[in-house]
Amino acid sequence: MPAAIKGSITIEGQSVTITNPDKPLWPEQSITKRIYLEKLAALSPYLLRYLRNRLLTVIRYPHGVEGKSFYQKNAPEPLPPFIRTVIHEDINYISLDGLPGLLWLGNLAALEFHPSLHYAGSSLPCEWMIDLDPSREVEPRIMEATAIVGEVLKSLGLSSVPKTSGATGVQIIVPIKQGVTFDELRKVGHLVGRYVTEKHPGLFTLERLKKQRGDKIYFDYLQHYRGKTLAAPYTPRARPLATVSTPLTWDEVIRNVSPEEFHLLNIEERLRVMGDLIEQLPPQPIELVIAGLR
Template identity: 80%
Template sequence: MPAVLKGSITVDGQEITVTNPDKPLWPEVGITKRIYLQKLAALSPYLLRYCKDRLLTVIRYPHGVPGMSFYQKNAPQPLPGFVKTALHEGIEYIVLQGLPELIWLGNLAALEFHPSLHYAGSSLPCEWMIDLDPSLEVEPRIMEAAAMVGDVLKSLGLASVPKTSGATGVQIIIPVNPGISFDELRKIGHFVGRYVTEKRPDLFTLERLKKHRGDKIYFDYLQHYGGKTLAAPYTPRARPLATVSTPLLWEEVARNVSPADYHLLNIEERLSRMGDLIAKVPPQPVSDIVSKLP
């Protein structure tokens, strides 16, 4: 990507206007819009893999992380000619195709990318994702909880990849073959969630209402459904330290790593060293297990 200056830049043949490149977006760590767009370009081969051809919701922070924010589902206007959209349940979603759209959205201070869990025009999930959602803002047991779920999945013959949400939680991703349904994944999700909750009622809960969870970690198998979203792997997060939703090795989970360890200022080095951990796991035989459930 060319140097980011005020005015316009050309990205993959598309001219994109850049405004206020020196605007602080994560002031606590010194990340301006100029730096953000450069980091977004570096993340794009990984981030696009899990956003491309899906219905995209972004969270925009026009004045940077300390300022107000808003979710944007409908594509903003005016829309550049290279940006594709798809209509779904009355909403005109952006459908990412490449780097120009990412840079255009980055210039609009879209700091978080939350894609649908299915491709545009499809009702089938792209992968299975379990969301472990802490009730506490700081939850020292989150990696312990993730490790336990990973062990249960492994006992079922399923390989999985944990990732930090970039905020407080952890998601666990299980690649699947095309054809399995959201309902089937909810069925096995409920099975695993009920098992870990019964084994560790002090740690897990299936209670949807946060006010009734106490200090327990919510095993959320319900968020994984058509029309819903979760933070994409490799999306930046609008947190003071500019954390990035980062796939982990299970060995790192065992070492009780912190979600704050992975951020925009060090993610490039990690990716150049480790690559995309999710892409290294083949589709898992989830349907075989679903067929055996009552």
């Protein structure tokens, strides 16, 4: 990324204002805003793939991860000319087109990117995601649970890619062809969720209320729906170690990797070696599973 000149950088022909480049955003990792913007630029070929043409919610931390935060759905004013917005249900969402917009948001201390699960103007899902949400802050069984769900999907003829949420959970992603509906995916999700909770009642739960889950991992098939969001692949997270939501191999899941192993200071090297594991998986025949439920 070009060095800041008089408080701005030129990216793809657009001038992006940079303020307070030395402000600490992740103090524990010594990551300043300048470093963060450099890492965002390196992540952009991967992160933007899952943000483009979607309705974007960001979480901003004006004083870094140790300060207060707020969710932002409505695009903040004033907007630079390279930011495109889309009105959906009376909210003026940002819909990112490229790196200038990503860095503009990074300068506003947007540390997390949570896109809609459908494209702007569409009511159909872009992919299918199952969210495994631990009830405990530290959950040593999360990779065990992930492997179990992966095997069930495989038994249905569906390959998938697990990814860390960057926090405590894991999402399992199944690429799909356009045309499948959210409601159809919910039916498959409910089927898989019931199966794993019946087979492993001490590990999984379908209970939505956290206070009633005990120490079980919530198999959340309901979050994947219109109007909802999940952490984008490759989004940074506002956690002390600057973790990044990272796609995994199934071998890594079996080895019980920790989500804390993947962060802003090492994600570039991983991507150089492994590329985007999600993009490498073709759309799966979910239509056959849906047809079998009719």
